[in-house]
Amino acid sequence: FDDARLAICLAQTLEDLGGVPVNYARVESFLKDSGRVCGAVVRDVETGQAHEIRARTVVNATGVFTDTVRRMDCPQTRNVITASQGAHIVLEKSFLPGDCALLIPRTDDGRLLFAIPWHDRTLVGTTDTPVLETSLEPRPFDAEIEFLLKHAGRYLSRKPLERDILSAFAGLRPLVKANEARNTARLSRDHILLVSPSGLVSVAGGKWTTYRKMGEDTVSAAGFPGRPSRTRNLHLHGWTEEVGANTHWRVYGADCPRLRVLLQENAEWSKPLHPRLPYCAGEVVWGVRHEMARTVEDVLSRRTRALMLDGRASAEIAPTVAAMMAEELGRDEKWIKEQVSAFQALADAYLPPRV
Numbered sequence: 488f489d490d491a492r493l494a495i496c497l498a499q500t501l502e503d504l505g506g507v508p509v510n511y512a513r514v515e516s517f518l519k520d521s522g523r524v525c526g527a528v529v530r531d532v533e534t535g536q537a538h539e540i541r542a543r544t545v546v547n548a549t550g551v552f553t554d555t556v557r558r559m560d561c562p563q564t565r566n567v568i569t570a571s572q573g574a575h576i577v578l579e580k581s582f583l584p585g586d587c588a589l590l591i592p593r594t595d596d597g598r599l600l601f602a603i604p605w606h607d608r609t610l611v612g613t614t615d616t617p618v619l620e621t622s623l624e625p626r627p628f629d630a631e632i633e634f635l636l637k638h639a640g641r642y643l644s645r646k647p648l649e650r651d652i653l654s655a656f657a658g659l660r661p662l663v664k665a666n667e668a669r670n671t672a673r674l675s676r677d678h679i680l681l682v683s684p685s686g687l688v689s690v691a692g693g694k695w696t697t698y699r700k701m702g703e704d705t706v707s708a709a710g711f712p713g714r715p716s717r718t719r720n721l722h723l724h725g726w727t728e729e730v731g732a733n734t735h736w737r738v739y740g741a742d743c744p745r746l747r748v749l750l751q752e753n754a755e756w757s758k759p760l761h762p763r764l765p766y767c768a769g770e771v772v773w774g775v776r777h778e779m780a781r782t783v784e785d786v787l788s789r790r791t792r793a794l795m796l797d798g799r800a801s802a803e804i805a806p807t808v809a810a811m812m813a814e815e816l817g818r819d820e821k822w823i824k825e826q827v828s829a830f831q832a833l834a835d836a837y838l839p840p841r842v
């Protein structure tokens with residue numbers, strides 16, 4: 488499973504159905520007409536320009552930021568979401584050879600731990616740490632890394648040390664608040680739907696596993712007469728009955744032939760970006776042209792998963808990726824420099840302290 492690729496695939500599916508996905512657009516306030524939400528003021532983060540976008544229904548699906556956005560509608564709103572951080576570390580495949588995953592149902596403090604084969608590496612996770620601050624780029628705590636290394640060491644082919652970590656990353660789970668619950672591992676993974684007096688529909692909590700059900704419930708709550716949700720049997724962008732070879736190209740599904748055609752445009756594009764990474768240069772161009780990639784981080788973190796597979800290797804290819812993107816997007820040297828330095832700082836944070 489690749490969460491970022493599924494999110495991209497859903498945006499592409501939306502476009503296939505006539506929708507207009509937009510990224511780097513931040514909702515700053517809501518437009519109201521006679522007390523009803525009728526749109527939003529959205530800032531284009533690249534140009535700094537604000538735009539008014541009108542809509543019959545506005546759905547707030549912003550994960551751990553749900554309450555912040557609800558307060559734009561009604562400042563007195565009480566929080567319904569709490570955040571729980573989950574950290575992961577990525578190790579060489581040799582730590583867990585073969586195709587089977589490990590599930591450790593009980594660790595020293597009762598948490599569940601897994602180690603799974605992931606993109607030809609071993610992914611070890613996860614933790615469940617309550618956090619008060621919500622950030623777009625949460626970082627694993629030292630105690631989380633220690634916990635993962637210590638427990639994984641008991642079951643993997645050899646004990647991993649900090650220096651074996653290829654990448655370490657964290658995410659924030661939006662959990663529906665339970666009264667006075669202290670242990671976020673026990674909080675509900677179910678979703679909730681809230682419709683404010685001004686008509687703002689908020690969907691929060693939930694899981695990737697239940698995203699279709701969340702979508703269905705949201706469409707019902709929004710109430711479009713005669714237009715029920717179509718998600719139950721909807722094919723996603725790139726769906727195909729042909730199961731391709733077990734390489735990372737599988738994520739492109741039915742787009743594979745188009746990607747192959749693109750690679751023929753330039754002989755350089757079939758070349759690998761880095762000997763320790765599975766990606767070729769043409770995938771950068773593909774990400775920009777077909778997957779709305781706007782920054783080096785987009786390409787190396789959420790279109791390819793280079794940053795998660797090998798933080799150091801991803802930092803090494805950042806200048807090449809930035810130069811290719813600049814060519815596609817018509818950016819200048821200054822943009823390249825800024826992108827490279829921003830990405831290298833990010834990649835540093837994905838690596839354990841050098842030993």
Ligand SMILES: Cc1cc2nc3c(=O)[nH]c(=O)nc-3n(C[C@H](O)[C@H](O)[C@H](O)COP(=O)(O)OP(=O)(O)OC[C@H]3O[C@@H](n4cnc5c(N)ncnc54)[C@H](O)[C@@H]3O)c2cc1C
Pocket residue numbers: 512513514515548549550551552556572573574613657658659660661691692693694695696697
């Ligand atoms: C450690 C961890 C483990 C998990 N394990 C599982 C699992 O085993 N199974 C499973 O099914 N799921 C799992 N999940 C997924 C999780 O449960 C949620 O489904 C997911 O993280 C939340 O998705 P979301 O779309 O609600 O929020 P997010 O993915 O956080 O997306 C919210 C989006 O809203 C945007 N946003 C915020 N404010 C604004 C604004 N003002 N204007 C515009 N955009 C805004 C943000 O930029 C972000 O892109 C896991 C998540 C984590 C972190």
